[in-house]
Amino acid sequence: MQIRTRLTVQFSLLVSGILLVTFVAIYFFSYINLREDFYDRLVSKANSSARLLGGVVVSPDIIRALEGSNTDRIYNQIILIYDDKNRLMYTNSSTSSKSIHVSRYWLNEVRKAGEIRYTDGQSKVVALSTKLPYTQAVVLLGAQDVVGQVNLINLSKLLIGLFIGVTIIVAFAGWIFAKRALRPISRVMNEIEGILPQKLDTRLEVPNQQDEIGRLTTTFNKLLDRIETAFQMQKIFVANVSHELKNPLTKIRSQLEVSAMKERSTSEYRSTIHSVLEDIQELAQLSNTLLELAKVSEDQGDLLTEVVRIDELLWDTRTTLSQSSTQCFIQFQLDELPDDDTWLEISGNSTLLKTAFLNLMDNACKFSEDHSVNVSLRTSENKVTVQFSDKGKGIPEPDRTLVFQPFYRSENTANVKGYGIGLSLVDRIVKLHNGTTTILPNHPQGTIFILEFLRL
Known part of the structure; x- marks a missing residue:
């Protein structure tokens, strides 16, 4: 799925989800409000009927006529009024099809509670206890909330229509918005596709560096x-x-x-x-x-599995070089060795490290006038430092950042046989061992190479 389509779908689902929750809440609270309002009307109607029956002597036919002329229409209403002996005093139900289920136990429960609201079949019913002359009556009034149901149906249709319509509009707007949002990325992709190996000097335009x-x-x-x-x-x-x-x-x-x-x-x-x-x-x-x-x-991090002791490796390198070059004089300064031998150990590859040390010693011997090299070793709890010093012509400052490039040779080395690969090899080996290589001038003449290895 493309990013544009994914953004459109996610945006539409997010907005549609918010709309759905909002519309469901509107419908729910509307339902609660209509139901409570209808019950309140039933209570008012029940109280009015009870007062009308108990305040003056009015025949039931007159009460029915008054109810029929009331502008507050309550459909399919049933009124039952019982006295304190649970005898039916009044009802407007003329047929057996309209009835409210009543029992002696239920009438007593109404007298205890004072007012009860419940549903009986399709009718909503209020039952309340009221004081009439000469008796404590129980009035039950039930009816169907036809208007409320119609209003809820109309509201649900309106909300469903709005939900579908707004979802379609949001999806379309999200599609346009995603296109505009991804337009800079499309431009970058088109520019990148136009960059060929022959045009590697081409750079992308950066309109706004902050976004x-x-x-x-x-x-x-x-x-x-x-x-x-x-x-x-x-x-x-x-x-x-x-x-x-x-x-x-x-x-x-x-x-x-x-x-x-x-x-x-x-x-x-x-x-x-x-x-x-x-x-x-x-x-x-x-x-x-x-x-x-x-x-x-290459990535040879998996080869650094040995525990290498630097002082022993330096002695081994000196022996190897002395056997191949009898004119090389190697002097060691190991006066600052630690009491803890583990400070002399690092994780690495002894063969590679020996190659790096051998290159530095051999170079120092070749470029020193007296074919000598001075090697010193310093350690601490977190770092091992090895220093190689010669007495040659030295490396000019502009060349110190270039000598680690393959085949690069300084002008001072023109009369010495070599290929310009040794220092590049040393630098890569040291970096492979999480170390750094630094070049300093060795006054009054010569060069100092400092290798620093972190003890992890």
Whole structure:
């Protein structure tokens, strides 16, 4: 069901429900009012008949004549007056078809209560005890409220007609109202359908930022900003990957083509083979790094199931790097270790964290003039901080926000072999572990990388 139809139905049901409750209440209170008014008229009529009979000597025929001339018409009325001996003193009923069921017990109950109102068949009856000369009489007056019933029938027809008519009008008005209310959303949908991958710089017009449609449009614009950024990063990533893969492949092809131009000695072939193998190793290293970067880009929150002790992982990383690079000097500052060993533990993945630490240590060794890196560790109850310091040329301030992008390399690193992927990999691993990475200058020269992990 479309939103417009749903809104129309809900609006119609709401208004129709309110109307139904209102009309039922009108009918109910009208019924109560007509019934009580009719009973009051019966009481007045009964009292008048009793006073007329008891005040003067009047024959029953004269009373009937007076009742017939009364402008207050009460249809099919039956009057019964009993004395204190429960003997019938007066009745206007001339046929057996018109009667009120009366018993000695019931007459005594009327004398006790003083007045009783009830229904006998289709007639409404009032029974009251009144004082007449020489006796305590009981007057019973019953009649059919024909006028009240006709009024109730006419009222019910009027209310039903109004209910149907108003419901139809409300449904039509709700349909028009829903169309006008959803018109801004339709406009936004049409504008979104016109945005193609080639036009990601297009943004939706925000007529009013204060209402819900304006906030929705603003949210769409922010989403388009993120999508455009992602597309641009993807293009840059593909271009950089193509460039990085092209260099070793071009070198391999050139060397093989030169070797195939003429006969060469065994030593020359051996040299060419060694050079090609180095290029292939470089290509394999680049491929492995790209695979690691792609893996960390995925949602790997389910892999953070280990309890990792940071100090032990740092020592393990140092051992690994020392075995692969004998020229790297790694110094640890672990003077501020806590008494509680659990402060050194975080939830994470030891393999990924070791990759991040290994990249930072290796970079520091490559860019430091003395091939050294200083690693310090500080902990608290809620946070673990690891700091890597080198003595290289440092990272210029404008480049500190860009070095975490894949394949980005600062001008200071032009003479150092690399692909510009390591820091991007580090940043993604740290974020995956609910951590942050900060770059600070290391005076008088060098760079400080600060990794902060929250202990959840």
